[in-house]
Amino acid sequence: MTVEKNIDLKDIITFLDNSLIAVYGEPESVVVRHLRDPEHVDEFTLDWVNPHKPDKQKIAETSRAKVIIVDKEVVFSEILKNQGKVLLVVDNPKLAIAKVGNDFFVEKPIPGIHPSAIIHPDAQIGENVYIGANTTVGKCIIRNDVSIHSNVTLYDNVTVENEVIIHAGSVxxxxxxxxxxxxxxxxxxxxxxxxxxISENVEIGANCQIAKGALSNTVIGKGTKINAGCYIAHNVVIGENVWISPHVKITGSVKIKDNATIFTGCVIREQKTIGKGATIGMGSVVTKDVPAGETWVGNPARKLEK
Amino acid sequence: MTVEKNIDLKDIITFLDNSLIAVYGEPESVVVRHLRDPEHVDEFTLDWVNPHKPDKQKIAETSRAKVIIVDKEVVFSEILKNQGKVLLVVDNPKLAIAKVGNDFFVEKPIPGIHPSAIIHPDAQIGENVYIGANTTVGKCIIRNDVSIHSNVTLYDNVTVENEVIIHAGSVxxxxxxxxxxxxxxxxxxxxxxxxxxISENVEIGANCQIAKGALSNTVIGKGTKINAGCYIAHNVVIGENVWISPHVKITGSVKIKDNATIFTGCVIREQKTIGKGATIGMGSVVTKDVPAGETWVGNPARKLEK
Amino acid sequence: MTVEKNIDLKDIITFLDNSLIAVYGEPESVVVRHLRDPEHVDEFTLDWVNPHKPDKQKIAETSRAKVIIVDKEVVFSEILKNQGKVLLVVDNPKLAIAKVGNDFFVEKPIPGIHPSAIIHPDAQIGENVYIGANTTVGKCIIRNDVSIHSNVTLYDNVTVENEVIIHAGSVxxxxxxxxxxxxxxxxxxxxxxxxxxISENVEIGANCQIAKGALSNTVIGKGTKINAGCYIAHNVVIGENVWISPHVKITGSVKIKDNATIFTGCVIREQKTIGKGATIGMGSVVTKDVPAGETWVGNPARKLEK
Structure with a gap:
């Protein structure tokens, strides 16, 4: 069902490097083949224990996997030792499994422009760029290591920086x-x-619509992730590492500061500012400025008191 | 304006077969040509009387159509008899007209893969499959009698069972x-x-986005209908005959049980379960599990007491 | 960053013609090159003063532009005179700059059907029509001066009147x-x-979905603007000059009367009517008829008392 590989555990240990706190058991000549959900874990799965679970020690001890990524609260017990398990101890197992998954298991598209893609003759296309089938690119600048999936439309005057991913059907x-x-x-x-x-390392989900600015540019900051079906209006300025869930509607000239998180289906009113690190709950309708670090929810959205 | 045919009423009577309770009047050598809305009904329309209307007898007696599908509460009165009308009596005229419409009047796309569609060389395509213009299909399994309209994108690892319909622009x-x-x-x-x-007999509207699962599959159950612009997140599991209106957002790992109905624009929070036969009102934001058979509405959604 | 031209101010004065109340200063042999946002205005910008600002005289006197469109409350002061400025006085500077921008600065697509577009052999296509790359047009009627951007899908039986614009990814x-x-x-x-x-002068944003009628037509009235990501259901009838913001969901058989304004992300319940000139606030869920001229907001929407 999922991707199958043959990966030497030593390569994963090298990759995790300074995020590794300890390795228990005998990692030599161990091979892992896949990531799997809890019901389908087997001997060759690289398994992990979610740090938010209450019974982490027991989850580790009942896993069928040989190799498990855990946090410091899981100890290398006699049970684990006798099972011949290997524990990789890190601060955040979810982060570690995500990084390993992306690097060792996710198949990236092979660079190249599909012959059915239509590219404006004056577009500038960088190196290692993938452009999928039936995609249309206007007079744009596309830097290096960019992936643009199928059936995407880029109008003129879009700049796409390094390592951006744009999913299918976006405009x-x-x-x-x-x-x-x-x-x-x-x-x-x-x-x-x-x-x-669109700045470096941004990822844009399927069927998003991002409008150009009226007289200046709409800007998406470095490392920001915009999920499927979102609308970003003219002259919106989004900071770095903002996480935007599906179907969020951000209207004209809104500013969203770094590290904010906006959950599914919100609407943000024109000209408003979402402060640094703020969180907006799902389905909220934001009609006022939201100060940094606060959580707002509801229609109309109000500050959530803890 | 709409489709015109020449259909022998006898063929419709044969098609309705055991859902027919009675036929009044003389159906021999009657021909019907079209379905029409009430203002444009003429002699050659196959008309019907909505069972929820209060004055059904009068609607039937003032229809300009020769043939009318009605329920048992409409009687073959002297007026109808003298007008030379034919009544087809069934339990649910709306269901009967829908079935007749789909079978006799709706033009299905002719099977075949449009030359502009881009199909992965390792994709498996069944029999009687229609794939529209500018559609992109990755390494997928497409069974028989499937219709995929134009400008659709299927990433790798999508399985589409028999008689599925996917509308334009979906990803x-x-x-x-x-x-x-x-x-x-x-x-x-x-x-x-x-x-x-995507299981048998599912229909997916235009511009929907369905995410693949993280480590297992996202699943859409048999006979479920998902209207335009919906978002279905990773690892969602939807049961059979679920009716999802436009622009519904179903977030990660939600479970929706059989026969549920979710109206336009709802958001369902991650990990929650919508019980069997439950109904969620339009624009609702569901943050809790909804028990089977209940109706919930609002932001946040609460149980609607009758 | 934006479009650059060399436009003789006399041509703009001729274009504005009877909406011009007065011209102050010496417009002879003045050339304007671009429109710009306030931070980037220079000598060659055609600038304007928003009539809703409180300090309009000061904005005009501190603008770096030579030519400024203003309303009657801005006077041709000694300061402006000494700076050698040209004032174009109109009732509504925002309307004037919009009209000048559209006519002199916006680049329209060059008419023609892109070779990658797939057009049904029985489609009727008028004069001066632009159809973008990877767009699919069924058995439709397209009148004159229509622009249909990339990756659009028109199913059969769509009529597109003169001067309509349809943006990318719409279905x-x-x-x-x-x-x-x-x-x-x-x-x-x-x-x-x-x-x-779709009537004359309608504009439809990116990734919209408009359903065909069940037994008659779905109708979009003259001059109406539908922004990105909207859903318009079967048998909806929208009047003239209706302004619909992004991601509005209009369900089956709704009627929207002339000059109504519907803000971002609203849902309108099936069969309801939005009266002439009514306004619906962002994120509203409308479950009742809204009388002409009223403003409704909230979930469920209620009349906003001033």
Whole structure:
């Protein structure tokens, strides 16, 4: 069902390197083949114990895997020793398994531009770039090690920095539809002449829409992850390492500061600021500025008192 | 405006067969040509009387159609007799007209793979499969009698069972973006190594996003209908005959049991369970488990007392 | 960053014509090159003063631009005179800059059908039509001066009137998934045999889904703007100059009257009517008819008393 490999445990130990606190048991000539969910763990699984679980010692001792990533609260008990287990001890096993999974098990697309992709003749495309089938790229700048999946549309004037991933069906650089009504209520669209800047290491989920700025650029900061089906309006400026869950709607000129977390389906009102490290609960409708570090929830959103 | 045919009423009577309670009037050599909305009904319309309307007898007696599908409460009155009408009596006229419409009037796409579709060389494609223009199919298994419309993207590791329909612009098997923050708040994506299973007779609307599982599969059960613009996260398990309205957001590892109904724009929190036959009102934000058969509404959602 | 031109100010004055109340200063042989946001205004910017700002005179007097569009409350002071500025006085500077921007600075796509677009042989395509890469058009009628961007899907039976713009990734004419359950709870889809009518001057944002009517057409009225990611269900009838923000969900058979404004992320319940000129606040869930001219907000939405 999932990816199968043959990976020498020594390579994983080398990779984890200075995040490793200790290794117990005998890691020599051990091979791991896959990551698996708890019900399907076998001898060749690289298993891990979620640090938030209450009964971590017991989870480790009943795992069928030979190799388990654990935190410091799990001890190398007689039971584990007698089972011939190998424990890799780290501060955050979830983080360690994520990093190992991404590096050893996830298959990255092979660089190259699919012949069915349509690239503007004046687009600049860097090295090691993957562009999927039926994707359309306007007059854009694409740096190195970028992956753009299938059926994506990049309008003109989008800059995509190194190591960005854009998933299928997303549309980047489209017009916002901010309007002004004339005397007869006829809608006149405000012109959109700016672009979009997507910084290093950003990942954008499937079927997102990111509008270009009206007169300057819409900006997505370094390391930010935007999940599927989100809308990012004109002139929004998102900081670094912001985590945006699916179907979040961020309206015109909103600012979102570094390390904020916005859960599924929220709406953020135009011109508002979400402070550094703030958290917005799922389904919230934010109509005011949210100060740094606070958690807001509800429709309309209010501060959640602990 | 709508589809025109020449259908012998006898063929419709044969098709309805054991759901027919009675036929009144003279169905011989009657031909019907189309289904129409109430304002445009004419002599050649196959008309029907909604069983929820209060004045069903009068609706039938003032219809311009020769043939009308009704329930048992409509009688073959002198008026109907003198008008030369034909009544087809069934338990649920709405269900009967839907079945007749689908079978006699809806034009199915002609099987075949459009030359502009891009299919992975290792994909397995069954018989009588339609794949539309500019669609991209990864290393997937597609069974028989499947229709995949235009501009769809299937990532690798998606299994599509018999008689599934996937509408345009949908993305199936994309990565979820569940993340873990490291000590510097940098987001590390949890690897997604699973796939997606779409069971028999499922229909998926336009521009949906369905994420693959992290370590096992995301599963959509038999006969379930997912309307346009929905998001289904990693490791969600949806049962049979679940009806999901447009733009519903179902987050990670949620379970939805058979026959549940979820109305437009809801958000369901990760790990929660929606019980068998439960109903979730439009725009609800569900943060708790919902027991079988209950109706919940609001943000946050609460049980609706009758 | 944005578009650069060389435009003779006289041409702009001629274009604004009878919306111009006065011109102060010496417009002869002045050239403007771009529109810019306030931080980047320079001598060659065509600048404007937002009529809603409190300190308009000071904004005009500190602008670095030579030419500024203002309303009647800004006077041609000694300071402006001595700076050699040109003031264009109009009733609504925001409307004027929008119109000038659209006409002089926005680059329209060059008419033509991209070779990768797939057009049904029986589709009727008018004059000056642009159809972007990887777009799929069924048996449809497309009138004149229409722009359809990349990766769009039009199912059969969609009529697109003059000067319509459809952005990337949208799906028009898809099936709704209205269902009837049979005795065993199996979902039977109601057939969709109608189409979609998109009237003159409509603009549809990226990744929208518009369903065809069941037995008649879904209709979008003249001049209406529908922003990105919206869902418009079967048999919805939208009037003229309706402004719909991103990710609005309008369910089956809803009627929206002329000049209404619906903000981001709302859900409108099936069969309801939004009255002429009504306003619905962001994130609202509308479960009742909204009378003309009223403003409703919340979940469920209620009238906002001023």
């Amino acid at each position: 980047i650089g489209t017009d916002g539809l901010g309007c002004e009504r004339d005397k007869d209520s006829v809608l006149v669209k405000f012109p959109h002449l700016g672009g979009v800047t | 199936i098997g994309t990565d979820g973006l569940g993340c873990e923050r490291d000590k510097d708040s940098v987001l590390v994506k949890f690897p997604h190594l699973g796939g997606v299973t | 028009i004419g898809t099936d709704g998934l209205g269902c009837e359950r049979d005795k065993d709870s199996v979902l039977v889809k109601f057939p969709h045999l109608g189409g979609v009518t």
